[in-house]
Structure formats: structure tokens, C-alpha cells
Amino acid sequence: xxxxxxxxxxxxxxxxxxxxxxxxxxxxxxxxxxxxxxxxxxxxxxxxxxxxxxxxxxxxxxxxxxxxxxxxxxxxxxxxxxxxxxxxxxxxxxxxxxxxxxxxxxxxxxxxxxxxxxxxxxxxxxxxxxxxx
Amino acid sequence: xxxxxxxxxxxxxxxxxxxxxxxxxxxxxxxxxxxxxxxxxxxxxxxxxxxxxxxxxxxxxxxxxxxxxxxxxxxxxxxxxxxxxxxxxxxxxxxxxxxxxxxxxxxxxxxxxxxxxxxxxxxxxxxxxxxxxxxxxxxxxxxxxxxxxxxxxxxxxxxxxxxxxxxxxxxxxxxxxxxxxxxxxxxxxxxxxxxxxxxxxxxxxxxxxxxxxxxxxxxxxxxxxxxxxxxxxxxxxxxxxxxxxxxxxxxxxxxxxxxxxxxxxxxxxxxxxxxxxxxxxxxxxxxxxxxxxxxxxxxxxxxxxxxxxxxxxxxxxxxxxxxxxxxxxxxxxxxxxxxxxxxxxxxxxxxxxxxxxxxxxxxxxxxxxxxxxxxxxxxxxxxxxxxxxxxxxxxxxxxx
Numbered sequence: 440x441x442x443x444x445x446x447x448x449x450x451x452x453x454x455x456x457x458x459x460x461x462x463x464x465x466x467x468x469x470x471x472x473x474x475x476x477x478x479x480x481x482x483x484x485x486x487x488x489x490x491x492x493x494x495x496x497x498x499x500x501x502x503x504x505x506x507x508x509x510x511x512x513x514x515x516x517x518x519x520x521x522x523x524x525x526x527x528x529x530x531x532x533x534x535x536x537x538x539x540x541x542x543x544x545x546x547x548x549x550x551x552x553x554x555x556x557x558x559x560x561x562x563x564x565x566x567x568x569x570x571x572x
Numbered sequence: 573x574x575x576x577x578x579x580x581x582x583x584x585x586x587x588x589x590x591x592x593x594x595x596x597x598x599x600x601x602x603x604x605x606x607x608x609x610x611x612x613x614x615x616x617x618x619x620x621x622x623x624x625x626x627x628x629x630x631x632x633x634x635x636x637x638x639x640x641x642x643x644x645x646x647x648x649x650x651x652x653x654x655x656x657x658x659x660x661x662x663x664x665x666x667x668x669x670x671x672x673x674x675x676x677x678x679x680x681x682x683x684x685x686x687x688x689x690x691x692x693x694x695x696x697x698x699x700x701x702x703x704x705x706x707x708x709x710x711x712x713x714x715x716x717x718x719x720x721x722x723x724x725x726x727x728x729x730x731x732x733x734x735x736x737x738x739x740x741x742x743x744x745x746x747x748x749x750x751x752x753x754x755x756x757x758x759x760x761x762x763x764x765x766x767x768x769x770x771x772x773x774x775x776x777x778x779x780x781x782x783x784x785x786x787x788x789x790x791x792x793x794x795x796x797x798x799x800x801x802x803x804x805x806x807x808x809x810x811x812x813x814x815x816x817x818x819x820x821x822x823x824x825x826x827x828x829x830x831x832x833x834x835x836x837x838x839x840x841x842x843x844x845x846x847x848x849x850x851x852x853x854x855x856x857x858x859x860x861x862x863x864x865x866x867x868x869x870x871x872x873x874x875x876x877x878x879x880x881x882x883x884x885x886x887x888x889x890x891x892x893x894x895x896x897x898x899x900x901x902x903x904x905x906x907x908x909x910x911x912x913x914x915x916x917x918x919x920x921x922x923x924x925x926x927x928x929x930x931x932x933x934x935x936x937x938x939x940x941x942x943x944x945x946x947x948x949x950x951x952x953x954x955x956x957x958x959x960x961x962x963x964x965x966x967x968x969x970x971x972x
Contacts, residue, residue: 440710441717471832473718479832501737501840504786509636509705509726519724521733521839533724533834546740563721 440557446474449490454562457554459495461527462488472530495552497522497566500531502544516540520566522550534565542568577823577857579684581971584811584818585934586804587616593767593799593922596699602643605696605800606656612802617815618690623804625662625688626653627679628695629671633925634796637707638700647696647800662688670962671695672926673826673955677963680821683805691805695927699796715835727836727874728793732785734840735876739787741840744879744894746787750778752875752897753791756913759904760920760928762944767797767922792875797922801931808971819937819967822951823858825850826963838958840880846960847884854885858966860951862886867936867952868910869929871962872917881955882912885964904946911946926956930965937969 443451453460462474465488467481478486499522506516518536523529536542537553549569554562589611591604613620626649632640642651649663662682666675672695679691705726712720719725738744757773760766773791781789811818827850831842855861862868862885870881879893887910888896896902896910904911915932918924933952935941941949950970956962 440712441721442711442713443717444713447717473715473832473834475832501733501740503729503732503736503788504783505723505729506782506786507784508723509703509707509728510720510723511706511708512710513723517723519722519729519733521737521837531833531837531839533719533837534722546737557721565722 440561441563446488451561453490453492454554454564455560457562458492459552459564460490461493461524461530463491464488470527470530472532493524493526496525496569497532497550497552498525499544499546499548499550501546502536504540518542518544520550522566532564534563537565537567574856576859579680580822580858581820581968582808583680583683583805583821584808585967586806586811586814586816586818587612587618588801588803588931588934589615590765590931591800592765593797593924595767595795595797597798600644601696601698601798601800602647602651602655605647605652605694608800609652609656609692609694609802612804613692615816616804618804620656620658623658623690623692624660625679625682625691626650626658626660627664627675627682627691627693628652629666629668629675631671632698632700634700634704636700636703636705645698645700647694649694652692652694660688668961670826670957672930673824673957673963673965676930676965677824677826679805680824683807689806689810692802693805694800694802695925696800697797697924699798704796718834719836724834728785728788730836730838731874731876732788734838734843736787737840738876738879742891742894745898746779747775748894748898749792749875750775752878752902752913753778753919755902755904756872756917756919758920759914760916763916763921766916766920767795768916768920788874791919794873794918794923797924799922799924801924801927803930803934816940817938817969819934819969820971822860822966822968823854824963824965825854825857827959827961829960838960842960843880843958844884844890846958847880850959850964851884851886854964854966860966865951865953865966866948867914867933867946868912869915869917869932869952869954870912871926871929871955871957872913872919873923873925873957875919877958878912880958884959885953887912907947914944914946926954926962929954929956933967937967
């Protein structure tokens with residue numbers, strides 16, 4: 440369960456509305472995820488990140504099937520996906536795949552970000568395979 | 573900084589000692605460390621009062637819920653120097669992930685600069701009770717909030733994803749990895765102090781193992797153990813009067829992360845890009861190239877790292893490491909092979925971090941490898957961790 444802090448609160452607030460956001464540096468306007476203490480692009484010590492909504496389209500870079508969880512509270516097996524966002528290919532997001540452990544995956548396969556509701560007001564990003572129209 | 577290492581072949585390894593590697597110890601780690609350090613100092617033909625430098629890296633590398641206590645779960649150089657009864661001028665430690673090469677760099681520079689005359693360099697690894705990486709955390713704060721809520725925790729899932737990307741991109745098979753792990757265990761089985769002594773593995777046994785982090789299985793990670801290794805370093809000049817053939821440091825290079833990632837998200841491309849950069853700096857630093865290295869010892873704490881090191885250091889073309897291994901290219905029983913796991917590595921010895929790689933270089937180059945001694949053993953190279961957190965040290969027994 441994520442515990443939002445002063446910096447991350449806008450991200451988790453948007454997530455609870457099922458909206459993905461990325462952090463934009465107030466100094467150089469470049470996007471990053473997750474936000475760091477300094478801006479990873481211009482290295483400003485006062486990045487004052489703004490969280491801006493982003494389209495949930497992404498492409499699978501890689502994945503792994505997890506059959507043993509070090510953390511308690513996770514039902515195995517589950518698939519972890521590492522995907523790059525269509526809007527910001529440099530940004531990689533890791534989330535569970537909601538299509539189950541037997542889904543057929545390949546590098547570059549399109550996915551969309553969806554949200555899993557963990558508790559009232561707390562949702563975490565996950566992925567679902569994009570079905571060809 | 574560029575060009576040759578100024579202290580090239582001026583710092584030497586002159587002695588060592590290694591405790592037995594066990595799954596669980598029946599006494600505190602610090603006690604084993606004191607005894608192993610005494611043995612290493614004696615092996616180098618020295619006495620404790622002559623040791624004026626202590627260098628190490630004390631990290632207990634776990635994501636799990638474990639207390640850290642100096643002398644019990646870790647051993648710092650300050651603790652060791654006090655408990656062995658030394659009076660050092662210099663007792664320091666490295667804080668970071670590439671522990672072995674990072675701390676060794678400090679030790680090498682301390683001798684090269686004259687900060688001290690004799691360094692006792694050690695690494696002590698503890699295996700805590702309970703699941704090594706298990707955590708009962710239910711609230712993810714700080715950096716952890718971006719990873720743990722998705723079930724992304726501990727190193728294995730990240731390495732499994734990077735390895736899967738390698739497999740998908742270059743067509744690597746599980747059978748190729750089986751050959752690597754079997755090679756590590758074959759050599760580890762021949763090492764008296766290894767936790768896997770007398771316990772080799774077959775390809776069929778590997779293939780039958782459940783992929784708990786598919787495409788990785790339990791056998792792709794080194795097993796947590798308890799053990800201590802110590803080495804003594806001094807200047808090449810002082811090394812001349814000591815009992816064993818000195819093994820000189822020809823150069824070294826370390827790598828660092830450059831990209832902002834979710835914690836523990838080690839991507840394949842980040843490792844490969846850092847590898848190319850580190851490799852260029854390393855070869856320039858030591859004045860050698862991959863074709864000059866007789867005993868390359870690549871880090872295998874997670875087996876896929878060997879592919880990355882093989883390719884980054886120029887032993888194989890990008891994407892070709894798995895085929896090279898499958899065709900017997902690293903078989904230490906073949907005279908014409910590249911024996912990258914001849915020391916058993918972490919998979920063949922237990923989680924001693926970069927110690928098995930460093931020790932194999934020392935044993936082969938000093939002519940102390942016994943039945944395992946290789947005929948061609950003038951230069952060696954030992955890695956730890958990945959190119960974007962760890963490093964490489966190059967050794968030679970010919971100061972030129």
C-alpha cells in the first residue's frame with residue numbers, strides 16, 4: 440500500500456481517479472517518473488514537480504512471471520510488466536498485468552494503463568493488453 | 573582522468589585466508605572474521621602489529637526485514653581492527669552496491685598513495701535467520717512507494733525482467749543458462765571451502781527447477797551463506813620480501829547509475845550502456861585488452877550478469893554470450909576456453925559477493941590454485957555486481 444508524501448500526493452490523488460500522471464520539472468519542463476529529490480534532467484535542487492496527466496498507452500519492454508513474492512499480501516502467480524509510455528518513451532513504468540499469468544506477451548506489444556483499487560482512495564497503476572480493434 | 577593507472581603494478585596482493593562457507597554459522601560472524609584475518613596476515617608472512625590499514629565494505633545485501641549489528645550481521649573495518657588488537661592509521665569502508673571492487677579501489681589507492689603500508693582487506697557475509705528477502709511491509713513509503721504496491725520488490729523480479737529482455741531480443745535459451753550454472757557448480761564443487769563442495773549440478777537438474785521468477789529459477793541466484801575472506805595488500809617493493817609470489821594490480825574501473833529509475837529497476841540497456849563505458853575506461857586504465865586476459869572471472873550473483881560482462885568487456889559480441897556458453901566456450905576443463913567461472917563464482921561458492929572472482933585471480937596468478945592450477949595464468953580480471961553499480965579489477969603476476 441503506497442503512503443503518499445508531500446511530493447507524491449498529487450500522483451496518488453490522480454491515481455485514485457484512475458488518471459496516470461508524470462512529474463514535470465518546473466525549471467526545465469522535462470518529464471520524469473518516479474519523481475526524484477532533484478531533477479534528473481537539469482539537476483535542479485528545487486524541481487517543484489507538477490504532475491500532469493498522460494495518455495495511458497504504453498509498449499511492453501519486458502516482463503517476468505512472479506511465482507514467489509517476497510512481500511506478503513500478493514497472490515501468485517502474477518506478471519510484472521516493464522513498459523515504456525507512448526507519450527514519453529524514456530519513461531518506464533512497472534505494473535502488474537491484469538490479463539493473468541497465461542497471457543501471450545511479446546516485446547513491443549501495446550498495453551494500456553488501468554488502475555487497481557486497493558482501498559478507498561488508493562489505486563495503483565497496472566496494465567492490460569490492448570486488443571486490436 | 574584518463575590514460576594508464578599511475579600506480580600500475582605497484583600494489584600487490586601478498587596473502588589470503590578464507591573461512592569455510594556455511595549455510596548457517598554456529599558463532600558470530602565477527603569471531604570468524606578475526607580468525608580469518610589472523611590467518612591471512614600469517615599467510616602473508618606478517619604480524620598483526622604491522623597492519624596499519626583496514627578496508628572493507630560491510631553491507632548486508634538484503635531487502636528483507638533484518639537488523640544490522642556490527643560484529644554479528646556485518647563486520648566493519650573499525651570493528652575488525654579493534655577486535656584483532658591492531659593499531660591502524662587507516663580503517664575505512666565503502667558504502668554502495670559494488671562492494672568488493674569499490675572497497676578494493678580504496679585499498680589499492682591507500683597503498684599507492686602511501687596512506688598505509690599493509691592493508692588487511694576483508695569481506696564478511698552473514699545469512700540472517702528467516703527468509704533472506706522476505707518483508708512484512710504493508711506500507712510503502714519514500715522510494716518504495718513507486719515499486720512495492722505493484723509487487724515489485726527485491727532484486728530477482730528486476731533481474732528476471734532484464735534477462736527476459738535479453739532472451740527475447742537475442743534468442744537466448746534456458747539451456748544456455750543451464751550450461752553456465754552447471755559450469756559454476758562444477759568448479760565450486762572442486763573448491764574445499766565452498767558451500768557446494770562435492771555437489772555439482774546437471775543440466776537436467778537445472779531444467780527441472782521451477783521458474784519462480786520466470787525466466788529465472790532459484791539456481792540463477794547465489795545462495796545466501798555465512799563466510800569471511802581476507803586478503804593482504806602492500807606495495808610491490810615490500811611484496812618482494814614476502815613468502816608468496818605477489819599478484820599486482822594493473823588497473824581498475826567502477827561504474828555508476830546514470831538514469832532515474834524506480835528503485836531496484838535495473839534495465840538491460842542501462843547495464844549494457846554502462847558496460848560499454850566502463851569497459852573503455854578499464855582497458856585504457858590497465859593498458860590491456862580482452863585478448864590479453866588469461867583468467868577472466870565474471871560476476872554471477874545473478875547468472876544473467878555473466879552475459880552482460882562477457883559482452884561488455886569485449887569477450888563476446890553483443891547478444892552472442894549465450895551461444896558462446898552453449899558451445900562450451902567457458903568450459904574450464906578445456907585448455908582453449910575462456911574460463912570465466914573457473915573459481916566457481918558466487919553460484920558455485922555461495923553469496924560471497926565478488927570474493928570468488930578476486931580469489932581465483934589471486935590463486936591462479938600466484939600459482940597457488942593446486943590441482944586447479946591453469947598453465948596460462950599471467951593476467952586476470954575480477955568483476956563484482958553489474959557495470960552500472962560495480963566494477964572490475966585487473967591483475968598480473970608480471971610487473972613488466
